[in-house]
Amino acid sequence: MPPTVKKSGLMAKYGANLDKAVKTHAGDETNFGFQRLPAGINNGIAKLVECTFGVVDQGKTNAGEYYFRAAGVVVEPKLAPDGTPVAGMQTSIMEMVCDTTSAAGAVTTQEEHVERILNEMRKLGADTSNATGADLESLAAALKEAGPYFKFSTSLGKTQLENGKPKVNPATGKPYEPRVFENWNGTRGLESWTPSDDDGAVVDQTGDAAAGGGDTQYSDQDDLDSLAKRADGGEDAAIDRLTELAHNAGMDDDAIREAGETWADVVAAMSGGMTGGEGETAAAEEEWEPKKEEVYKYQPVDAKGSPLKDARTKKAIKPVDVEVTAVNKAKRTVDVKNLTDKKPVKGVAWDALVRD
DSSP: OOOOOOOOOOHHHHHHHHHHHHHHTTOOOOOOOOOOOOOOOEEEEEEEEEEEEEOOOOTTTTTTEEEEEEEEEEEEBBBOTOOOOOOOOOEEEEEEESSSEOTOOOOOOOHHHHHHHHHHHHHHHOOTTOOOOHHHHHHHHHHHHHHHEEEEEEEOOOEEEEETTEEEEETOOOOOOOOHHHHHHHTTOOOTTTOOSOOOOOOOOOGGGTOSSSSOOOOOTSSHHHHHHHHHOHHHHHHHHHHHHHHHOOOOHHHHHHTTTHHHHHHHHHHOOOTTTTTOOOOOOOOOOOOTTTTEEOOOOTTTTOOOTTTOOOOOOOOOOOOEEEETTTTEEEEETTTTTTTTEEEGGGGEEOOO
């Protein structure tokens, strides 16, 4: 039996309002929140459970415009390489169906979005060879009904650098965690595959929030910078909410991936910000980018993003002065000229440049 409390301090203070709230929600189904997949999954297998076209809610950027969304539930592996149980968790992709413009002014046309959508459908087994615009919703519905198994993987983004060192999250005092990307690889090779479980059942453990529906922990009035800090600190609910907000702002999964290596970068790239309940707009801070003919310190880094070391001394190579000769915004790289020996260096990541 539970311990007996002679007099309830809670009831004495809040009375009928408290009693009403408890009785209203006492029988609610438990919401365990939404956990995102960890990195390092290769040749994973998931079962398609959602494939649809939805409409962006009123009061949000791109309100009234359609988007494509598909989701699958993980069947294999049961455990991720880090030991996290992942069977039953969800992986998803999303693509807008209208013209979209990034914060940097780059336009993705409706035709480009539709091209990507059709490719994702074909990867899942759809025949789009004779498709028309009127067929898209039927194709999505047929895929959901078929529920094919498909391959997927998860990969870790690059470490965010600042002055040649891992960038620190001021909210936690620890380096930002690299973002995890989910990659769908289609049904090829799984045409006759069946799960090893006796009944072959797939249990979706993620709940409505994982599919973008139901109540979430955050509202549209949330401060985006605060959400970004929580997301960069690894808070799953914040990551899920920011992904939803970025989608509503017209950013598909590729755009989110290209925005940068932290969720703060994604917030900065949101085109036009998000409209709050009072009609206010949370404007995204303009993302820094290097300019042609500007001079920076260049910190050479290795494949892991760590400062490159001198082979003889084993010490980090000191930054050198370089002049930017070309900028590639899509790849976030620059070509530079070493001002000491005048030698060109191509494909330098923005994060390898040290700003004063």
